[in-house]
Every structure is written in structure tokens, then in C-alpha cells.
Amino acid sequence: MSRAAVRFEAVVIGVSAGGLDALRAILPRLPENFGVPVIVVQHQAPGTNDFFARFLDQRCAVRVKEAEEKEAAAPGTVYLAPADYHLLIEDDRTFSLTLENRVRFARPSIDVLFESAADVYGPRLIGIILTGANDDGSHGLAAVKRQGGLTVVQDPGAAEVDTMPRAALAAASIDYVLPLAAIGPFLANLDKNGAFHSDGLVNSIRI
Amino acid sequence: MGKPAEDDKELEDLEVALLLEGVFRRYGYDFRDYSLAHLRRRLRHRLQSSYLPDLGAMLHRVLSDRNFFELLLRDLSISVTEMFRDPGVYQRLRTEVVPRLMTWPFVKIWHAGCATGEEVYSMAILLHEEGLLERCQIYATDFNQLALKGAKEGIYSLDQVRLFTGNYLKGGGRESFSDYYTADDDAVILKSWLKKRIVFADHNLVTDSVFSEVQMVVCRNVLIYFNRDLQQRIFRTFYESLCPGGILVLGTKESLQLSGMAELFEPVCPDEKIYKKVPQ
Numbered sequence A: 001m002s003r004a005a006v007r008f009e010a011v012v013i014g015v016s017a018g019g020l021d022a023l024r025a026i027l028p029r030l031p032e033n034f035g036v037p038v039i040v041v042q043h044q045a046p047g048t049n050d051f052f053a054r055f056l057d058q059r060c061a062v063r064v065k066e067a068e069e070k071e072a073a074a075p076g077t078v079y080l081a082p083a084d085y086h087l088l089i090e091d092d093r094t095f096s097l098t099l100e101n102r103v104r105f106a107r108p109s110i111d112v113l114f115e116s117a118a119d120v121y122g123p124r125l126i127g128i129i130l131t132g133a134n135d136d137g138s139h140g141l142a143a144v145k146r147q148g149g150l151t152v153v154q155d156p157g158a159a160e161v162d163t164m165p166r167a168a169l170a171a172a173s174i175d176y177v178l179p180l181a182a183i184g185p186f187l188a189n190l191d192k193n194g195a196f197h198s199d200g201l202v203n204s205i206r207i
Numbered sequence B: 001m002g003k004p005a006e007d008d009k010e011l012e013d014l015e016v017a018l019l020l021e022g023v024f025r026r027y028g029y030d031f032r033d034y035s036l037a038h039l040r041r042r043l044r045h046r047l048q049s050s051y052l053p054d055l056g057a058m059l060h061r062v063l064s065d066r067n068f069f070e071l072l073l074r075d076l077s078i079s080v081t082e083m084f085r086d087p088g089v090y091q092r093l094r095t096e097v098v099p100r101l102m103t104w105p106f107v108k109i110w111h112a113g114c115a116t117g118e119e120v121y122s123m124a125i126l127l128h129e130e131g132l133l134e135r136c137q138i139y140a141t142d143f144n145q146l147a148l149k150g151a152k153e154g155i156y157s158l159d160q161v162r163l164f165t166g167n168y169l170k171g172g173g174r175e176s177f178s179d180y181y182t183a184d185d186d187a188v189i190l191k192s193w194l195k196k197r198i199v200f201a202d203h204n205l206v207t208d209s210v211f212s213e214v215q216m217v218v219c220r221n222v223l224i225y226f227n228r229d230l231q232q233r234i235f236r237t238f239y240e241s242l243c244p245g246g247i248l249v250l251g252t253k254e255s256l257q258l259s260g261m262a263e264l265f266e267p268v269c270p271d272e273k274i275y276k277k278v279p280q
């Protein structure tokens, strides 16, 4: 299937250990009017405030903020899951938070976000797993694929911590394995309608 | 390729709706306006844990088997909590809210969705230290009877005590936290005098009628499970149960703004989500 035909509606990103550097490498590459919302679960210690979101916001053209309960996911915005809550997305594209138990030791959990986003966006979702020291996200990425979405994993050979990308590679069929430096430009290639600009770039880095 | 997936989703949504309708008509518990993303997760979890083939089978099972219903009820009631969760809130309660509570001769407090009681006992300790407990009556309610039973006992596992103690100190605690419990091998038992001013009761926010006039409503991390319509209904319920100038305390990630009810309450401490009822 040609990916150029698909209009993507959202990007979800899961990242754990090494996340600050990984997100700093990707998010500043996105243009201010980026066509879709980007929803991120970065594992954090409970009690952490929104420092991380503010830090990234100062360095990005897109707006970066903590996702709020009942807020609508808007294009050109990166949403980070708040510490100690799971983040979900509803059919009407608003966020929900829950205090459900940790899933595989994590709250927020990447699996929880990805599974709910897969339900909502189906084939119009891009799921990305980056560096991390556990296997959270692998079920979630498999769910993204099951619903026909596009799956991307950071090249484990070059990841700061390779456990999470490797677990994702083992659990789901992956469309693209990309070095960190290529992920920002890859996403920036989405136009304001959420379609990939030129299929050429996409195919050239396909594994 | 996209098509069958969308069909599946439509079918699942229909099955979820039928299941919730069945549960409501048979048992009177109304989950129809809970967050759908949350419900999907919890129902899938139950499908797997009970080895059921699909939601149709679950509907049949829940209608004919009360024990299974109890199980489902527990799945849908997330009772995760801790003592002095969000210590900053307790600090503000001491400095900003207690002085207001002092102005009433008698203070009634409603903890809606109290789960296993940690939050209620935290409040009792705070009120005690501020010299207010004897003037207070606390109603602590939840619709999860198992959680309520735990709340009445006030026994918590020893490995949580470090967290609780840390929270207590960060929240402005003035005594030694260990004064409030006795410890045995693996549990701590809260001192029974802490319970003197607390009444625990089974109460469903969605379907039961409102409480008598109270000076403060504490409802934290309960409304996050509701959709916007239901949130609005419950905010109106709280508005009606509060006396003039009464205080509303929400979870730190809950928002009056985004649920569209900002005109009923004005902020006292916006970051800690402490509000005050505005006059009609």
C-alpha cells in the first residue's frame, strides 16, 4: 500500500531512559504548523512537575505542553503524559487520565497510550518507540500495527539504551528502523494534511 | 484493509454499550457515562483474565452471575490511592483552607470516592494538628464496598509507610507520623481515635442523591473517569451540596475549565485545584 495516500492524524512516541536527549533530537525538527498532534509518554518519577515540557517548549517551534484531562489534541502541538498518570485518548480526540495500577512497572505506560490511540486513529496513526531500559511499548506498538498503523523503531544499535527498541522489534512488525537523527526529518516530511510529502524519502529508508 | 478494523470497532462499541446498559438495568450501577477509552481497557482486561471469548459472552455472564458482576465492579473502580498524595495540596489546605474552615462553628466534609481511606485519614490528621478535628464531621463515601471495608479498617502495608511518611512531612506535618499508627510485622494500624469523626458510607455519585449541606467537598481522581457530560452533572451536585463559600478540592490534574464548569467555582489555589463556591 502506498503510504503517500494515507492522511495520518497523530503520532505517538514512547521513550524511557535516555529520553531527554532523544526528544531533543527529534522535536526541534518539527515545523511550527506541523500537521498532526504528537503525543508522548516519557517515563518519569512520580512527583515530577512539567519542567520537561517547559524545557522542550523553549527549544521547539511546535508547542510542547503537558496533556490535560479533557483537552483536545491539536495539530502543531506535542503533548507529554503527566507523571504518575496513564494517558489515554478518546474517540473525540480528547485526553483522559487514569490512576490504574502501573503497567509493567510504569505509570504513565507507553502500552496504555498506544493501545488507546490505535483504537481511535486506526491506520492513521504513526507509533514510534525510542531508547529505554524496559519493554514497555512493545504490546502497544503491536496494537498500532494490528489496526493498520505505521510503526517506527529507533535503531537499537545506536540507541542510548537498546532494551526497549529491541523488545518492540521482537513484538511487532516494524515499517521503519531509523537512527535517531533521521526520525525528526522523517516526521517533518509529513505535510499539513498529515500525508507524506514525497514517497521517495519514505521508501528510501524503508527496511 | 482499514475497513474490517473499523467494522470491528463499531461492533465492539455496540457490545460495550449493551453491556453497560445490562449492568445498569440489572444491578443499578451506571457506567454509561464513564470514559470510553478507560472502559475499553478495563473490559478487555476482564475478558482476558476470565478467559471469555467476547463481550457478548461477558454480557450473558454478568447478567446471570452476581459474583462476576462484583468482579467487574472492582475492575471498573480504580481504587489506587496513598496518604498525603500531592503533598503541596496538604500544605495549601493548612495555610489557605483551614483559616476559612475556622469561620464555621461546625464543619462537615464530604470525601467522595474515598477508596481505601488513605486520603480521609490524611485529612483527619491534618485537622487534628490544626486543632479542628473535634469540630468536624467527615463523610467518606465510595461505591466500592470492598474498598470501603479496607477504609474502615485503616490497616496499610508496611512497605508504603516510607512513602506516606515522606508525603506527610512534605505536606507540612508537625508531629511525628509514627504517632498515628501502631506497627506489626508487615502492616501499620492507624490509631482508632482518628476514626472518631469519620463516617464511612456506600454511595454512588452517579445514581444516589446528594449529601446534606457541607462546608467542603474533597473529590480527587474520581471525575477523571467520567465523560464531560457526567462531570458537569457531578459538579452541579457538588455545587448544590456546598454551603455558601464552601470549598471544593479536586485532583491536581483535574480541570474545571476544560469540563466547562468554571462559572460555578472560583479558584482559591488554582495550581492545587482548590476552589470556592461562587454565589448564585
Ligand SMILES: C[S@@+](CC[C@H](N)C(=O)[O-])C[C@H]1O[C@@H](n2cnc3c(N)ncnc32)[C@H](O)[C@@H]1O
Pocket: A099, B077, B078, B079, B080, B081, B082, B085, B112, B113, B114, B115, B116, B119, B141, B142, B143, B144, B147, B203, B204, B205, B206, B219, B220, B221, B222, B225, B251
Ligand atoms: C483513584 S480512586 C481516588 C482515591 C482518592 N480520592 C485519591 O485521590 O487518592 C477513585 C475512587 O473513585 C471511586 N468511584 C468511581 N466511580 C464512583 C461512583 N460513581 N461513585 C462513588 N465512587 C466512585 C472508585 O471506587 C475509587 O475508589
